Amino acid sequence: MGHFRVDLRDIKFVMFEQCRLQDLLGRGPFAAYDRDTMSMMIDEAERFAREVLAPLNEASDRVGATFSDGKVTMPEGFKEAFRSYGEAGWISLAGDPEYGGMGAPVMLEAATGELFEVGCLSFNLTRLLSSGAANLIRSFGTDEQKQTYMGRMYSGQWTGTMCLTEAGAGTDVGASRATATPEGDHYLIEGEKVFITSGEHDLAENIIHAVLARIPGSPEGTRGLSLFIVPKFRCDSAGTLGEANNVHALRIEEKMGIHGSPTCVMGYGQDGPCHGYLLGEQGGGMKQMFQMMNEARLMVGMEGAAIGNAAYLQAKAYSAERIQGRDATRRKEGRVAIIEHPDVRRMLLWQKSHAEGIRALGYYTALLVDRAHVLEAEGDAEGAAAAHSIVGVLTPIIKAYGSDIGFLVADSALQCHGGYGYTSEYPAEQFVRDVRISRIYEGANGIQALDLVGRKLGLNGGADARLCLEALGAMAAEARDAGLGEIADAVAAALASVARVATGFGAAEDRLQPLLGAYGFLELMGQAAVGALLAQQAVLATKALLEISESRGIEAADEAALRKLAQDDDETAFYWGKVMNARFFSAHVLSLCPARAEQLLSTDRSVMDVVF
Numbered sequence: 001m002g003h004f005r006v007d008l009r010d011i012k013f014v015m016f017e018q019c020r021l022q023d024l025l026g027r028g029p030f031a032a033y034d035r036d037t038m039s040m041m042i043d044e045a046e047r048f049a050r051e052v053l054a055p056l057n058e059a060s061d062r063v064g065a066t067f068s069d070g071k072v073t074m075p076e077g078f079k080e081a082f083r084s085y086g087e088a089g090w091i092s093l094a095g096d097p098e099y100g101g102m103g104a105p106v107m108l109e110a111a112t113g114e115l116f117e118v119g120c121l122s123f124n125l126t127r128l129l130s131s132g133a134a135n136l137i138r139s140f141g142t143d144e145q146k147q148t149y150m151g152r153m154y155s156g157q158w159t160g161t162m163c164l165t166e167a168g169a170g171t172d173v174g175a176s177r178a179t180a181t182p183e184g185d186h187y188l189i190e191g192e193k194v195f196i197t198s199g200e201h202d203l204a205e206n207i208i209h210a211v212l213a214r215i216p217g218s219p220e221g222t223r224g225l226s227l228f229i230v231p232k233f234r235c236d237s238a239g240t241l242g243e244a245n246n247v248h249a250l251r252i253e254e255k256m257g258i259h260g261s262p263t264c265v266m267g268y269g270q271d272g273p274c275h276g277y278l279l280g281e282q283g284g285g286m287k288q289m290f291q292m293m294n295e296a297r298l299m300v301g302m303e304g305a306a307i308g309n310a311a312y313l314q315a316k317a318y319s320a321e322r323i324q325g326r327d328a329t330r331r332k333e334g335r336v337a338i339i340e341h342p343d344v345r346r347m348l349l350w351q352k353s354h355a356e357g358i359r360a361l362g363y364y365t366a367l368l369v370d371r372a373h374v375l376e377a378e379g380d381a382e383g384a385a386a387a388h389s390i391v392g393v394l395t396p397i398i399k400a401y402g403s404d405i406g407f408l409v410a411d412s413a414l415q416c417h418g419g420y421g422y423t424s425e426y427p428a429e430q431f432v433r434d435v436r437i438s439r440i441y442e443g444a445n446g447i448q449a450l451d452l453v454g455r456k457l458g459l460n461g462g463a464d465a466r467l468c469l470e471a472l473g474a475m476a477a478e479a480r481d482a483g484l485g486e487i488a489d490a491v492a493a494a495l496a497s498v499a500r501v502a503t504g505f506g507a508a509e510d511r512l513q514p515l516l517g518a519y520g521f522l523e524l525m526g527q528a529a530v531g532a533l534l535a536q537q538a539v540l541a542t543k544a545l546l547e548i549s550e551s552r553g554i555e556a557a558d559e560a561a562l563r564k565l566a567q568d569d570d571e572t573a574f575y576w577g578k579v580m581n582a583r584f585f586s587a588h589v590l591s592l593c594p595a596r597a598e599q600l601l602s603t604d605r606s607v608m609d610v611v612f
């Protein structure tokens with residue numbers, strides 16, 4: 001069945017049973033949407049991902065995008081698929097309806113994005129950048145810029161990029177050297193950017209680059225950077241294409257994974273004048289670019305969820321088929337499938353609980369973005385601000401913890417395949433290679449941790465972080481009320497560990513302490529957040545299992561009977577799995593959080609004392 005495995009049941013469970021997206025539908029910006037429409041769109045995205053994208057995935061990995069004479073040729077089938085992708089409206093799903101977008105909730109974009117990423121991760125990146133760049137123009141562009149670019153980018157007729165990185169300016173974006181010199185109604189852009197995703201390709205007739213560059217005389221650092229629209233072909237306001245704009249791909253990178261995504265070194269103005277048009281405020285480039293980066297950070301975290309979940313499902317299927325060894329419990333005769341072995345089961349439940357947990361974290365973050373939009377439209381500025389605050393805190397966590405876990409799940413899934421996992425006969429190794437990038441781009445994960453500890457924890461005097469912990473704490477309380485005391489205790493202890501470390505960092509005399517502990521703190525908070533969301537799922541599952549028990553005449557407390565039923569009944573198995581996720585995560589992950597807090601507050605300075 002190839003690599004395409006998705007669990008639509010879980011996707012819809014998180015959207016509608018856990019996050020209750022339907023409570024926001026029919027309101028404000030989502031007036032045109034209801035639960036049935038959302039559900040049908042998920043089904044349609046799954047069909048598109050399975051029928052159109054999944055068949056491209058393996059070949060795109062083997063052949064990849066190729067470069068010759070300044071031109072990039074995308075893998076076979078990408079062009080046709082991209083056309084139908086744009087026509088179906090998938091690029092502009094959450095885009096502004098005034099410019100041809102579909103105005104759907106961000107949660108739907110996250111969920112459909114997950115399906116497309118499983119279909120073919122490298123194909124999906126052009127969409128991500130196009131909608132992100134179009135949204136930048138929506139927020140900061142003039143009316144003419146919006147009219148010229150947005151609709152064409154939403155439809156896929158043109159695509160977009162984000163151009164920050166230079167050879168000497170990666171994390172340190174402020175060191176960028178690209179320049180923008182005023183000339184009449186435009187600027188002349190000169191310089192080189194590296195690692196530009198979809199910087200050049202043959203999918204669309206024009207490419208609209210969002211480029212950070214410095215106007216001569218601007219201050220050093222990020223404060224001196226402005227943002228420019230730099231089209232591959234110049235165009236008039238009616239969108240009629242004119243001359244080439246001297247934007248060229250100089251080469252593409254040979255990479256570990258996502259071979260179908262061209263990662264380009266781009267030259268601007270090297271063979272003639274390259275026109276750029278100021279987008280937004282002079283000197284406000286970096287601040288504006290953060291809008292696109294924050295949107296992308298959620299989606300990159302979701303790449304971890306997408307590939308992690310697909311890799312887990314693949315490992316589960318393989319483990320049920322592969323026969324090796326005998327049953328350690330002696331309940332089964334003869335040689336058994338490896339899924340019977342405790343150590344393989346440990347790997348699979350580790351994968352399942354983590355992969356489903358980061359999916360929930362991503363959707364929950366998206367829900368808060370959508371809630372903020374609805375509340376803003378309804379005039380509830382305070383409610384909207386609260387939702388925004390929690391999103392701000394969760395964004396570095398979903399980006400970094402989501403992508404770290406996505407990779408680790410894919411790695412563990414490969415391990416379940418033994419030696420076959422290391423070969424190209426199974427998709428396990430491609431999952432590992434493809435998802436590895438998510439930990440690096442959109443701000444390497446170490447930088448996300450510094451953002452969380454150095455900026456987000458202190459926002460509004462710590463009130464944003466407190467709001468986030470309160471929201472997660474309410475989930476622990478729900479679990480307690482539902483009789484899931486052990487799980488509730490574990491979540492509460494994990495959240496208390498987070499609060500303890502945050503307070504400790506705030507009071508630290510040694511200013512290096514928060515820097516040394518930032519990564520561990522982000523992991524700790526990721527674990528606490530996922531633990532809370534898994535507890536919330538367990539509450540819903542417990543209620544559902546109670547109803548199932550009643551309808552089948554099973555004693556509510558008879559877990560053995562429920563487990564037996566779960567072997568033959570998919571619904572029971574689904575909810576039983578949710579309870580097992582929360583139990584496992586509490587016992588094996590959350591139980592270690594208090595000790596982790598202790599370690600993060602320790603005075604060990606070997607990291608700084610070591611001589612490398």
Ligand SMILES: Cc1cc2nc3c(=O)[nH]c(=O)nc-3n(C[C@H](O)[C@H](O)[C@H](O)COP(=O)(O)OP(=O)(O)OC[C@H]3O[C@@H](n4cnc5c(N)ncnc54)[C@H](O)[C@@H]3O)c2cc1C
Nearest residue numbers: 162163164165170171195196197263441442443444446447
């Ligand atoms: C496949 C791919 C696609 C990409 N797509 C795009 C794109 O479309 N547009 C774009 O602009 N860029 C893109 N990038 C670039 C990507 O965002 C950068 O690679 C990333 O931001 C890191 O920059 P760098 O590679 O220069 O690493 P460096 O900045 O050299 O960092 C190396 C390591 O040092 C750490 N580090 C650096 N500075 C600090 C610090 N101050 N404190 C603590 N740790 C630090 C980092 O966390 C990292 O682990 C892409 C990269 C790849 C590989």
